[in-house]
Amino acid sequence: MLREQEAQRLHELGDFLRTRRARLAPEDVGLPRGGRRRAPGLRRAEVAQLAGVSVDWYTWLEQGRSITVSTQVLESLVQALRLTASEREHLFFLAHQQPPPEKDMELETVSPTLQRFLDNQGLSPAFVTGRRWDVVAWNEAARVVLGDYGQMSTLERNSIWRFFTFPEHRHVLVDWEGHARQLLAQFRATCGRYPGDPYLTELIQDLMLRSPEFRAWWPDHEVLGAREVHKEYNHPQAGSLVFEYLSFQVLDAPDLRVNVYTPLDEVDTPAKIARLIAEGSSVSR
DSSP states (O other), X not given: OHHXXXXXXXXXXXXXXXXXXXXXXXXXXXXXXXXXXXXXXXXXXHHXXXXXXXXXXXXXXXXXXXXXXXXHHHHHHHHHTTOOHHHHHHHHHHHHSSOOOOOOOOOOOOOHHHHHHHHTTTTSOEEXXXXXXXXXXXXXXXXXXXOOGGGSOTTTTBHHHHHHHOTHHHHHBTTHHHHHHHXXXXXXXXXXXXXXXXXXXXXXXXXXXXXXXXXHHGGGOOOOOXXXXXXXXXXXXXXXXXXXXXXXXXXXXXXXXXXXXXEOTGGGHHHHHHHHHHHTOOOOO
């Protein structure tokens, strides 16, 4: 059974490489077209040339033979075949059965389309977090309910840092401990996707020093995916606010996560948020 699964994995890897090769023309990668081609796309020899490997070795890889593939060679194939971030991850899963090592972390931004999505949520506070849990975009409802992210430092915009080191959270969020344990388990799952990331490593070390709860719970190794939950806040201006919370990944940018707080009719939450927005109120916490 295991041998069959391995053969299937290698077959999928070969098919994936063939289809990526077939969609590229020589001029797409800076090569001359040359003579007439029997099949569309790049030739195996051209991919091998671009990736810096032998034609025989690349041919064996496409044929699904069980050969050793280094991370460096896979990265060369990523460049040669002009793979997207999602395709790069897929290639590494097929070849190494694990995600690729993270590249240098460039500044994370959201597309204009995603920002419009946030803005169009109206009375629902909505924001986007990156791979390190930094808030990188938000709407007006999030600003007046959760805090003015535009006035915060990068560290203050980190969701896990604010949650565990800002005392105000314990007063405004009902059942802080329950939500904190769940958030920590989700953060642990994220860290498992990016082992060795220096920013996350430093963040964990700082949290171990600053937060007794983080220090006590982190060794438990609890892991949890995103969940739909209710959250209740005691907002200093608006009073009690009740939400349904939903979090989901962005398909085109899987390192980004959209977080939406849908206000419930309980305790007139929508009307209270509307007043906060109208008054231009902001709470920095």
